[in-house]
Amino acid sequence: MSASKRQKSSKDVPYELIYWPSIPGRGEHVRLALEEAGATYTDTAHVKDGIQTVLGQIDEKNIGDAQNPPGLAPPLLKHGDLLISQTPNILLYLGPRLALVPSAEDDEDGIYKVNQLALTALDGLSNEPHDCHHPIASGLYYEDQKPESLSKSRDYVKNRLPKFLGYFERVLRGEASGQGPWLYGGRLTYADLVLFQCIDGVKFAFPKAMEESEKSGKYVKLFELYDAVKSRPRIKDYLTSERRQKYSNGIYRYYEELDVTG
Amino acid sequence: MSASKRQKSSKDVPYELIYWPSIPGRGEHVRLALEEAGATYTDTAHVKDGIQTVLGQIDEKNIGDAQNPPGLAPPLLKHGDLLISQTPNILLYLGPRLALVPSAEDDEDGIYKVNQLALTALDGLSNEPHDCHHPIASGLYYEDQKPESLSKSRDYVKNRLPKFLGYFERVLRGEASGQGPWLYGGRLTYADLVLFQCIDGVKFAFPKAMEESEKSGKYVKLFELYDAVKSRPRIKDYLTSERRQKYSNGIYRYYEELDVTG
Known part of the structure; x- marks a missing residue:
């Protein structure tokens, strides 16, 4: 059985987002795609001890597995046997699956x-x-x-x-x-x-x-x-839900002294 | 005729790399892929007034065309009617065409x-x-x-x-x-x-x-x-050719005072 076939059959499962709890961060881009599409997914931000999953992935001893290189930093996306990192790469993978890009038939590039x-x-x-x-x-x-x-x-x-x-x-x-x-x-x-x-x-x-x-x-x-x-509609629901986390000490921070004007 | 078909027929042409003359820069990643594959391409670094092409693309009045959004910064790749920017994006496009990624049949992800x-x-x-x-x-x-x-x-x-x-x-x-x-x-x-x-x-x-x-x-x-x-072999030839430009005031610069050790 080819790796391709094995992966296909293992992909009839929810997406698993692996990202730091308590900040929207770069994981938020993945969440918004999943939410807009109404996809089923799990999120380490809302799983007990989810942070251990994150830490295990980015551990300096992690060398990946037979099919997947390790990731250097979250977010990571697990989908069946597939495990990938890098925000724009995860979105690239999800895009066609969640119908968030034009179809290849209509617009191949x-x-x-x-x-x-x-x-x-x-x-x-x-x-x-x-x-x-x-x-x-x-x-x-x-x-x-x-x-x-x-x-x-x-x-x-x-x-x-x-x-x-x-x-x-x-x-x-x-x-x-x-x-x-x-x-x-x-x-x-x-x-x-x-x-x-x-x-x-x-x-x-x-x-x-x-x-x-x-x-x-x-x-x-x-x-x-x-x-x-x-x-x-789905984004609106999401933004007012508990799944949407508040900005704090992540990428986007508010410091009064940095709130300058042009 | 669909956009897809029109693009296909227009793609039996050389790749055109649009990048600053006189530095390897981020354009170098595109060059190395094209060189390793032995692809036919043009390069604004080696075309008279090539810089005008770069400047035209990143002009603040450029709003792209019917099929392509404008690019913000070089490198850009033109291939027939297609015009795309962002180094990792250009490589993603070239990868399957230059056989520099596993084939989708062998390894779909x-x-x-x-x-x-x-x-x-x-x-x-x-x-x-x-x-x-x-x-x-x-x-x-x-x-x-x-x-x-x-x-x-x-x-x-x-x-x-x-x-x-x-x-x-x-x-x-x-x-x-x-x-x-x-x-x-x-x-x-x-x-x-x-x-x-x-x-x-x-x-x-x-x-x-x-x-x-x-x-x-x-x-x-x-x-x-x-x-x-x-x-x-092809990379070796390229690196000793005149097409390979010297590092100067680009991404990688040598300043003696910054040449520190850990």
Whole structure:
């Protein structure tokens, strides 16, 4: 029996998200995809001792198994025998299964457009905001790198944030986005969910700059997309449920002194 | 005629790499894949006024076309009517076409393992080394952020670099890597090429730390992979050709004062 066949038969099982409890973090992108699709999944954030599963996966002795290399950091997704890591990679896997990308029959290269947009949102609206409070060392406390964090946050809000918001506004104005509020092909894809979560996080971390951005009128379509995702019935239910965790000491943090304006 | 069919018929053409002239940069990952496969491609680095093509793509007025969203930054890959950006996304597209991933028939989820490994190498061995000389603002000069660069480089060499080197050594010791020097499935994939280029760049930027790493004996398989890629016949030819550009003011830079040890 081929590995391919063995995996197929083992995949008639729920998805298992392996991620840190108590922060939305990068795991949130995976959750939003699963929630929008109404998929059945388990989440270590809500399982007793779930953190032990996370720690076991990222243990320095873990060398993976016969089919799967180890992951370096959560989130990981387990689906039957398959175990993969890296947020954009997990979304790429889930996309066709959850109908959150165009079908290959209709648009064979659509998935590369969606992946491009998701990667770009994660770069500039997730990784960079994280580095605003950890510009020198991710292993040190914020308190050990406060002046550098302020410098980086000022640059971010002045230069980087408008660059990325402006980019997505252009994408939304472009013909390839199609009709309606979505980034690509006139339909909701996981790139829209990623962008929603990124905007939501940046609004939490930099409320003043984001209020200015919204009032500027430069990013009308972007904020329309944000509202459109937020009012999807399943997303709306999810956001008000206990499954949605509050921002705290994760990627998106609120420090009054970093809440600067451009 | 469907978009899918139109694209197929338009794809019997060379690949076109759109990237900055005069640095290897992130474009190098795309070049190595094309070179290893012996593919026919054009490269704006070697075309008169190629930089104009790059600048046109990333112009703030560019909203893409009917099928393709704009890209935010190079590299971009044009293939017939398709135009995509983001290094790991371009590699994902090229992987099956250049036979640099397991075939879907043999290993339907192999591509997700390869993508995971490529994304992880780019995170820790390309993005982070870049941030070592630009920890505060990518739009400022290194000379404007020298003390912060030194702090970040010290942390990188002491904590982050061993974390990533150790991870890939574990991957290579794991069963899923298969027999031989490669990261996944006992055969060369584009993840190996990405890791080679990352190691090569980090050796240029942090020669002392990398010499220590090699001498430590902790990463024997990692350096074996590096040598194995380097001695692939087509890669060897490429590396000594004029198409291979020298490191200069790109992602990987050599500053004597940042060449610290753990």
